[in-house]
Amino acid sequence: MSVNLQAKFPGFDIKSQEKLANYTNTQVGGPAEWAFWPHHVQELMNVLEFAHSENLPITVLGNASNLVIGDAGLKGIVIFLSHLNKIEVTDQLIKAGAGAALIDVTQAALEANLSGIEWAAGIPGSVGGAVYMNAGAYGGESADWISSITVLTPDNEIKVYQQAELEFGYRHSLVQRTGDVILDATFQLKPGEFKSIEMLMEDFNTRRALRQPLEYPSCGSTFKRPExxxxGRLIMDAGLQGFTIGGAQVSTKHAGFIVNVNQAxxxxxxGVIRxxxxxxxxxxxxxxxxxxRILN
Ligand SMILES: Cc1cc2nc3c(=O)[nH]c(=O)nc-3n(C[C@H](O)[C@H](O)[C@H](O)COP(=O)(O)OP(=O)(O)OC[C@H]3O[C@@H](n4cnc5c(N)ncnc54)[C@H](O)[C@@H]3O)c2cc1C
Known part of the structure; x- marks a missing residue:
């Protein structure tokens, strides 16, 4: 270990050799050389400035629900934004910190009688992850409802992007190209009725529970939809449901999911993906x- 991050930043929430399997939805992944939970943006900026000067690799994690992290773990600093999770509702706008759970944002929308992101009610990601991946389901996606985001650029500058600049596409956003750290996102929603918003969310969640193997750890749909x-249909028709290596298995309930059935x-x-x-x-x-995303 070339630098001691804890000694450099006393009082910051930093751990060494933190096992990432404890944080990932798949429950796999080796240790982070350093794991860091900034309490506010200035702490994040201080550590990033140092990381850049020392050429330390940086990985930002949301809820780690769309990741497979290698068994050897990750070098450098793994940043968890779970403390940057403030959700503010103003009229038809919801501004949420990147570390807020998307599910909590949908709850805030429901409580404020705001409609538009019902499709996200069962997605176990963070706001940052939902922007980065342009998460979507049941005909809706982040791109439709995000009006702007705030990021920290690789030069450690705070920048605001408007929706039109975000290069949203199928599971794609600008941030995949720039390497910015997403700090928050603003959702522009529309007025709705509590009961109908709630019913739609419940309907989507019932459909998820029926079709998806939610009883096992997984990272959701493993593959993009080929044109x-x-x-899932191709994998099923190839007779691959139930195919297993070690503890990882093509789900017998939904062929698009690879589940951790036994300490994968x-x-x-x-191996299963390949x-x-x-x-x-x-x-x-x-x-x-x-x-x-496979990070190793
Ligand atoms: C049971 C289950 C169901 C799912 N259903 C859906 C679904 O219906 N639709 C869908 O689209 N997805 C679904 N997913 C996948 C996943 O939840 C989404 O892609 C989600 O948006 C990922 O968010 P996350 O916070 O977990 O991101 P992570 O998995 O933590 O990260 C994903 C990528 O985003 C980057 N990232 C995360 N936060 C930031 C940030 N603040 N700044 C910069 N980069 C960042 C990471 O570096 C990584 O490259 C599902 C997953 C599971 C396990």
Whole structure:
């Protein structure tokens, strides 16, 4: 270990060799060399400035619900924004910190009789992750409802982007290109009725519980939807449901999910992903691209 981050920043919430499997939805992933939970943006800026000067790699995690982190863990500093989780409602706008749970934002919208993001009621990500991934479900996506975001640029400057600048596409946003750290997002919603918002959320969550293997750790849909196909259908038709390496298995309930059925490792997960990609390519000549991000 070349630098001692805890000694450099006394009083900051920093841990060394923190096991990331304790934070990921898949429950896999080796240790973070340093794990850091900033309490406010200035702390984050101080640590990032130091990291840049020392060439330390930086990884920002949201709720780690769309990630497979390698068994060897991550070098440098892994940043958790869970303390930056303030949610403010003003008229039809909701401004939420990047570390706020998307589910809490949907609850705030419900309580304020604001409609638009009912589709997000069951997505276990953070606001930052939802922007980064342009998360979506049931015909809605972040791009439709986010009016602006605030980021910290790689030069450690605070910058605001308006919706039109965010290059939103299918599971894509500008931030994937710039490497900015998302600090908050503002959702522009529309007036609705409490009961109908609530019913729609309940309907979406019932559909999730029926179709998705929520009883197991997973990272949601593993693959992006290939043009003209559904990834889950291709995997099912390839006879891959139940295919298992170690503790990672193609879900028997929803073929698009790879679930951790028995103390899987990241290598198990990556092995299943590669096998599924190979078999689907051989059988159907379709290249499945991962939606989940593999960090190793
Ligand atoms: C059971 C289940 C159901 C799911 N259903 C859906 C669904 O219906 N629709 C859907 O789109 N997704 C779904 N997902 C996937 C996942 O929840 C979403 O992609 C979510 O938006 C990811 O958010 P996160 O905070 O967990 O991001 P992470 O998994 O923590 O991170 C994802 C990427 O975003 C980056 N990132 C996160 N926060 C920031 C930030 N503040 N600044 C810069 N970069 C950041 C990370 O570096 C990483 O590259 C599901 C997952 C599970 C486990």
């Amino acid at each position: 003209g196909y559904y990834a 490792t990241a290598d198990d997960y990556i 096998h599924v990609q190979e078999v689907v390519a051989q059988k159907f000549e379709v290249q499945l691209e991962t939606e989940v």
